Amino acid sequence: MYKNTIHRRQFPAEFKWGVATSSFQIEGAHQADGKGKSIWDTFCEDPKNIADQSNGDIACDHYHLWPQDVDMIASLGVNAYRFSMSWPRVQPDGEGEWNEAGFKFYENLMTALKSRGVELHLTLNHWDLPQALQDKGGWANRAICEKFVRFATEVARRFSHLVDSICTHNEPWVVAILGHEHGIFAPGIKSRAVAMMATHYLLLSHGMALKAMREMGIQTPLGIVLNLSPIYPASTDPADVAKAHLDDGLNLRWYMDPLIRGFYPEDVIAHLGSDMPEVQAGDMAMIHQKLDFIGVNYYTRNFSSTGNPWDVKSTGNEVTDMGWEVYPQGLTELLCRLHKDYELPDVMITENGAAFKDVLMDGVVDDASRVKYFHDHIAATQDAMAQGVPVIGYFAWSLMDNFEWASGYEKRFGLVYVDYTTQKRTLKNSALWYQKFLGGN
Ligand code: FCB
Numbered sequence: 001m002y003k004n005t006i007h008r009r010q011f012p013a014e015f016k017w018g019v020a021t022s023s024f025q026i027e028g029a030h031q032a033d034g035k036g037k038s039i040w041d042t043f044c045e046d047p048k049n050i051a052d053q054s055n056g057d058i059a060c061d062h063y064h065l066w067p068q069d070v071d072m073i074a075s076l077g078v079n080a081y082r083f084s085m086s087w088p089r090v091q092p093d094g095e096g097e098w099n100e101a102g103f104k105f106y107e108n109l110m111t112a113l114k115s116r117g118v119e120l121h122l123t124l125n126h127w128d129l130p131q132a133l134q135d136k137g138g139w140a141n142r143a144i145c146e147k148f149v150r151f152a153t154e155v156a157r158r159f160s161h162l163v164d165s166i167c168t169h170n171e172p173w174v175v176a177i178l179g180h181e182h183g184i185f186a187p188g189i190k191s192r193a194v195a196m197m198a199t200h201y202l203l204l205s206h207g208m209a210l211k212a213m214r215e216m217g218i219q220t221p222l223g224i225v226l227n228l229s230p231i232y233p234a235s236t237d238p239a240d241v242a243k244a245h246l247d248d249g250l251n252l253r254w255y256m257d258p259l260i261r262g263f264y265p266e267d268v269i270a271h272l273g274s275d276m277p278e279v280q281a282g283d284m285a286m287i288h289q290k291l292d293f294i295g296v297n298y299y300t301r302n303f304s305s306t307g308n309p310w311d312v313k314s315t316g317n318e319v320t321d322m323g324w325e326v327y328p329q330g331l332t333e334l335l336c337r338l339h340k341d342y343e344l345p346d347v348m349i350t351e352n353g354a355a356f357k358d359v360l361m362d363g364v365v366d367d368a369s370r371v372k373y374f375h376d377h378i379a380a381t382q383d384a385m386a387q388g389v390p391v392i393g394y395f396a397w398s399l400m401d402n403f404e405w406a407s408g409y410e411k412r413f414g415l416v417y418v419d420y421t422t423q424k425r426t427l428k429n430s431a432l433w434y435q436k437f438l439g440g441n
């Protein structure tokens with residue numbers, strides 16, 4: 001059992017306390033009202049790609065159940081909600097016609113949440129790229145940058161008065177590397193050279209979108225969300241130490257350096273050799289736009305080894321259903337390291353959470369491990385703030401159980417349990433804990 005050591009009043013009054021979701025993982029309604037196909041719709045068609053052979057056709061049916069989900073969000077007592085807009089729902093082909101019905105869905109959702117006093121933190125790309133753009137090369141084709149700018153500026157034109165922040169991309173490392181190098185996420189490509197091109201165009205399109213939105217006079221805070229972890233060498237062997245440094249370069253510095261300092265890290269460029277993407281004159285300055293915030297998604301720490309793969313059980317710490325070590329101190333270490341190495345803008349913890357084997361019994365989900373996880377990571381955030389890291393918000397992943405990408409519905413990350421046959425939502429004990437922490441009803 002954990003001992004409660006944290007209180008909301010220890011944080012600034014305006015601190016953002018939220019829950020997070022993403023469009024493909026919860027909305028369902030994959031063909032409703034003119035929505036186009038996304039690369040994740042396509043990826044799910046191959047039964048080898050998803051652990052339980054499922055797809056996002058229905059997911060949490062949030063597209064239809066959003067009014068009750070808005071009530072549920074408000075009942076938690078959060079003051080902020082992080083969500084994403086499905087590009088193919090509002091522009092089926094990723095270029096050309098806008099789909100008014102798609103925009104209407106988001107407008108209704110946002111208006112309802114706003115009227116309940118909940119801030120809106122919108123992500124433009126949480127992975128569900130229009131398939132029509134993938135057919136033209138997707139994130140590995142430089143031409144996508146202009147299309148993303150048109151999407152971003154149209155969304156900003158329509159909704160900047162409603163939203164409290166706009167994030168361009170969620171976790172470009174995952175999109176590029178898991179999607180284009182390892183091929184275990186959509187679009188399922190296996191080429192390091194293609195993956196590195198995708199990293200460059202994701203970053204470039206981010207910069208171009210920020211510039212364009214600012215030129216429109218958009219005052220809404222603009223930023224990007226990265227998945228970051230501290231990476232340690234698995235041993236004191238110099239080969240492991242070197243590997244950890246390189247992995248940190250590929251995972252963290254490859255994104256932080258260009259975004260905050262305007263260049264790619266030299267050691268990683270040298271390592272990539274012929275897989276280095278083509279960088280045109282002006283690209284680095286374009287990527288290097290002023291950020292109003294940076295979102296950090298933190299789940300666990302990592303170890304690098306040149307020998308046997310590091311065994312997660314060797315630390316004796318709890319391991320989640322994803323096989324990820326529970327290591328809250330890693331969040332403090334990560335945030336303090338970022339603060340030391342970079343001129344940071346405001347930081348939001350845009351995702352943090354854990355999957356466990358939840359059991360619903362007599363209307364109760366006793367997810368004590370998740371309660372402890374949230375408690376300890378919020379305390380770790382507080383430790384980093386005490387050391388001067390400018391953290392302005394914390395979002396629990398996730399509002400409710402949902403489609404966990406290649407793991408399908410087998411991994412449950414929600415504060416709220418979802419029975420997928422009835423779509424009934426049940427607040428887990430972790431939701432009740434968060435509600436109590438936040439002082440809600
Ligand atoms: C992150 C994703 C999010 C969710 C969590 C568990 O990488 O951004 O959609 O799947 O992992």
